[in-house]
Amino acid sequence: MGMLWFWIVAVMLAAYVVLDGFDLGVGAVMLLVAHTDEERKQAYQSIGPVWDGNEVWLLAAGGTLFFAFPLLYASAFSGFYMPLMIVLWLLILRGLSVELRGHVHDEMWHSFWDVVFTFSSGLLIIFFGAALANVIRGVPIGPDSYFYLSLWTNWRTGANPGILDWYTVLGGVLALLALSLHGSLYLALKTEGDLHDRCYALAKRLGPAVVIGCLVSIPATVIARPNSLANYEKHPAEFLAPVTVAICLVLLPILIHKGDELRAFLTSCALLIAMLCGAAAGLYPVLLPSTLGSQSDITMANALAGPHSLKVGLVWWSIGIVLAGIYFTTVYWLFRGKVSSYSDTYGH
Amino acid sequence: MDALTLHRIHFAFTITYHYLFPQLTMGLALLIVVLKTMALRTNDERYDVAARFWAGIFAVNFLLGVVTGIPMEFQFGTNWSEFSRRTGGVIGQPLAMEGVFSFFLESSFLGLFLFGEKRLSRLAHWGAAFLVCLGSWISGFFIIVTDAWMQHPVAYHLLPNGTYEVSSFWGLMMNPWAWLQYIHNQCAAVVTASFVMSAVGAFYVLQKRSSDYGRIFLKVGVIAGIVSCMLQIFPTGDLHGKYVAKHQPVAIAAMEGLFHSEKGAPMVLMGQPDVENQKIDNPLAVNDVLSFLIYGTTSAEVQGLDQFPRDQWPTTLPLLFYAYHIMAGLGTYFVAIMALAAFLLWRGKLETTRWVLWCLLLSFPFPYIANIAGWMTAEIGRQPWLVYGLMRTSEGYSKHVGAGTSLFTLLGFLGMYSVLSILWIVLVYNAIQKGPEETPNHEHTGTLAGA
């Protein structure tokens, strides 16, 4: 049961990263690729009908985490208090910028929200990347299962790290590269003309950067958390994840050069999923490792909710997720194709 | 201030602010479905235009509900971690269901509703409006199941590690407290929306512009208003009150300011509770009424605060007393003004009775105040318990998050939310000034953003 819920939460988070990842990525690169007001409008329209639904994956994953692993939710959310609050403020700013820009016709109003949009999207990506790196590296969980992490200490990993140290900053940068690539590929798919060409040119340059970033992150992870390899040695099947990552990393630059936009975007999705699965596999069955010794790790066994809750949850969760799948297919289907093909038929 | 107090203010402020938006979202979603239905049945284009106009305002309001709702979801973990750890096995359930069953539904179909009018058939577009409404009402249901479990815990058992688990899923969903609270609360959401709609209608009629639409808004607003305002008091408020009296007698005694048990207890209409000396200053009271309202007979004895140990009294008693009286007082005013407006509407004189139109126009903030006051009554009445009878508020907060940090983020939210308030006012005012006729086809970028 525990393993099932572990993977359910992991899959929901992966769905979040892949889906909201592209609209965050569009935000991060928008000022770089979209120069005129009209182009920027197209960038917003490419994510307009879907961004809120994408963001709901974060909420749904959070809710599921809450009820399946209450201890993890309680400990991690209070321990990461400050960065989470900053994430909340950024999410507020980003939601406002996407939705309110079009409400007033004024150049100043538009350019103000454009900057807010790029700033909040970019920073959010860095925070999410750093958060994942924190989970991999571990946090100073005490014997009462709680911790409180300050934003920075001495920028080194070890028993008493900060939220930001060299390793987590690296995680943030890697996330920014990977999601910028993801976002530019998506935007290229949805647009035509100059905007499309600029997205594509950016993707060509980001491709190799992502490959290098991934290669650097492997030794870095081994240094930051030496026993992350142990899990892989125990369960060789888990090597599937890094192998997939490797294949994607080879394919991605090739597909981008061939100009195969759709496949390149799908490969980018696969890359993100494989990286997350790799991270999850390296942890399992630990959920949040402690830097103060493995006896105070938060593990599946000590964080799992009661058996009856989980059984009941499985029933409604399955129904709910099928429904959500249907809604998503409907919406993505109705708003398929290039932005220009549907923007002029917008309703009222 | 100590950490506990700050965490409480933090939560109270952010939830109160959040709830300003969903109440209109839920009520307005229903009224938009009503307008769309009238459009289908009468084939009158004006109802479609009216629905489109409200959809624009709905979109801004919904956006603010979304961005202020996300912090709520996080705060259970960030500010109330010990509470989350112990009760996550129960309340995590409805909270996760809210995400899976309603947020996906709402966010997907809102895009279709706002953008799809030309791409969908009329019936399908009605369907999109209906699903948005359904989504928001389901959302309200699950959140109230959560709150109701804290007010009146049912269907749980204690696990050996000190945490709670649901023992019966249906028991949790069918918690009588939840259903009573849900109908009362949803009805209140409709009250808010109908006052907002009538106020805009009255504004247009008074300004002598868009009077066609002004009349439609007045008609729909006033009819929905009179029905919901009456249901608000009877039976929903009355039933809810009796249930509170049965299960939280100390809360009801404090709400009513009844310091001493009494047969034929009076109902205090106005007054100022003096907790030190255990009396009400300047009371304006009607004898026997309280006993009658709770037990159906004027002679029944109502338990006063003196029956309970001091450490079980709600912690901020005067605030509770005022909150309750503000809610009930405004509820009475709502019925009066809406009954008058409905009567004039029926006689065809509403548009010419300017002072009533002015009253409708100026009354739109009151339902917001009544809703906030109602929630304050419920939440402060529950004190000092976080989960009634099971867990004290002082046990639930995040012990590792310091008072200074909590104050810092509270100030951050205060600042951020001031900006949101300004934006909301500017954008809604803009939409109202532009009026229903001018809505079509201007630029838009997002899903939620109107037209």
Ligand code: HDD
């Ligand atoms: C427009 C808003 C509005 C109006 C006019 C009223 N209420 Fe209300 N009331 C609410 C909005 C509300 C609410 C916001 O919906 C509450 C807060 C929690 C809840 O579920 O509903 C609530 C709670 C609430 C409670 C529960 C308190 C607790 O849980 O401790 C009682 C006993 C009443 N109401 C009773 C009344 C009575 C007798 C009213 C009429 C005179 C009345 N309400 C008018």
Ligand code: HEM
């Ligand atoms: C699902 C819905 C809700 C839940 C689960 C919930 C839960 C909580 C929690 C955990 C606290 C902090 C502990 C405490 O001081 O009691 C609290 C306090 C409070 N909540 Fe709620 N709440 C909900 C809805 C609301 C709404 C909609 C409002 C108002 C609009 C509200 C108003 C307050 C207030 C005013 C307090 C402070 C009470 C005090 O400090 O004495 N709550 N609630």
Ligand code: HEM
């Ligand atoms: C602590 C309690 C609460 C939490 C955790 C919470 C959480 C949320 C979240 C995360 C959203 C955004 C959904 C999205 O992205 O689409 C939201 C919106 C919403 N919430 Fe809350 N909420 C709380 C209290 C309430 C209460 C008391 C009600 C009403 C009874 C309510 C009704 C709604 C509705 C109808 C929406 C839809 C969007 C909108 O109305 O603008 N919420 N809430």
